[in-house]
Amino acid sequence: MTAYLVQRRPREGGDPYVEDFQFDLFLTFPASKRRSWLWVPAFAGTSGNGVSGVTAETIIQSLASGLLMGLLYGLIAVGLSLIFGLMNIVNFAHGEFLMLAMYAAFFLFAYFAIDPLLAMPFVAAAMFIFGAAIYLLIVRFAMRAKTNVGMVQIFATFGLAIVLRGLAQYFFTPDYRSITHSWLGGKTISIGGIFLPVPQLVGAGLSILAFGALYFFIKRTDFGRALEATREDAGAVALVGIDQNRVFALGWGLGSALVGLAGAIMATFFYIYPDVGASFALIAYVVVALGGFGSVFGAFAGGILVGLVEASTALIMPPSLKSVGIYAVYLLVVFIRPRGLFGSI
């Protein structure tokens, strides 16, 4: 389906050129549409959100869905947090990484009939290579800047995001795609009267596993320790003979592989289109900042909090205002704790 406007119709009395310029640049489509798309599948299986008559059951139902979604948000965001903790860079193309992973899962399914659940390791491996390559080819140079480092990094990765979106549009067309008959897709199970969508349930379980593995990895392996040490003091690490560049590249690879996992699972219940990353990128930033930049556990906690807040906001406000709750909580938290919940830097 192509619910997508390449060119907005110039309005009467308006100026065709201006309209084109304004709307075409990022090929956005009306936000109302975008945002309502976002949540329909996420809450599939619930009794419907924003409905009248909030009972104890709908509250539990919403919170359960919110918790599952929140764990997925954590998984989406943790790569961002890892990279930031390592080198103080916010990757503004993080959403596009997610988009690429979703497409990878889609094409593996469409051409090789590999179920996204099986494809997950392949997608993660491909994203690992992609992330490391992006670091070596682009980000490495952005870090050389002496002046206004922050802006250079923001705009180098922002430019990358636009290029990736353009490439996706060029090669994959702007059409909406979805994986129709996967093992997980469209199924729900009922636990004690609460309906839970299977893809999100599996995604949440996977997220917990991934966080556990990541924790073990950082604490117990040599590379993990090198990562942690570089995060703490890059200069000292160079002195003891650890190649900083290599650690950074591996860090980008790892961060991208994690978002690859999230992308593969998201592909089973979400629409796949070139702009899909933009909707999740902002949530990922908020999750990371809420938990505290650079804190892996912060991303986990932040994700859960955001998922729960979103679900509760949906109970009391119209669905299109759901994100307002997340943003308000972010502001509330940083006004009280300017470093986020678990941030140390």
Add this chain to the structure above:
Amino acid sequence: MQDITHAQRRRRDLIIAAVLIAVAACVPMFVKDVYVQNIMVLTLMYAALSQSWNILGGYCGQISLGHALYFGIGAYTTAILFTKFGILPWFGMLIGGFISAAIALALGYPTFRLGGHYFAIATIVIAEIAFLLFLNWDWAGAALGIDIPVRADSWLKFQFTRSKLPYFYFALAFAAVAWLVTWWLENSKWGYWWRAVKDNSEAAESLGVVVFKSKMGAAAISAFLTAIGGAFYAQFVSYIDPESVMSFQFSLLISLPAVLGGIGTLWGPLFGAAILIPVTELTRSFIGGSGRGVDLIVYGSLIMAISLMRPDGLLGLFSRKRKKEAVR
């Protein structure tokens, strides 16, 4: 070549600006093509907006990625006052400017305590909340936005259907004012305070700079000017909706010329806009029609290339040469 003194440099900047304005004012006599005129209006508008952003983001070093909020408030105030209460856009423009400045001050109070990325994300999030609220605010047109009825050409109502020239001259004046304000601020007490805050706010504080107050000042001035731009845009396009005036992408577009031209410099925003906007517009109209994203690829690559190769902005091309000469 010996260094020129500070006062000489400032006088030289002023003369260059005067010449540029005079030349720009004459251009429409030779360029009759509406399409080109349109690009010129947009270029000037973005130059002015980016110059306004530069006051807070460049000079004071507070990276705001939510300036679309002020732009949108300027646009909405003008449009709502005109369509609902019949108040002329000229007053709406000023009222919008003051509302924006007031909001900037109110928001600055809690947000300026935040550092680095926490501040940037807070600005994004605040603008996004306003965006969502406007999207759902039926009285203000919700997602459909507001159509400004255009009847006849009139300076009083600041609307013109036949010619783009009035818009061009207003945009030129707007850009000139934004430039002049920056020029004046650069050498004022505020200008020095801001640069001190940007370089090291703790050190500045200990030397007696009132850091918090100076950030608030920068935010208010920046928001006021940005809102004027929003009001202009509403009149220029005669139609606004939340997506076009308040989206996150638009916040980035406002800051982009300054960053690419040279952040925290007097000429950077103008220079960046003069290159970025025509290139964007031309690639879009020549290769963007296919809807296949080639224009996005070109545009994104351009941003990436400039920020990687010229981290201090395109203006660095000149200053670097000068520095080398100075060393000799």
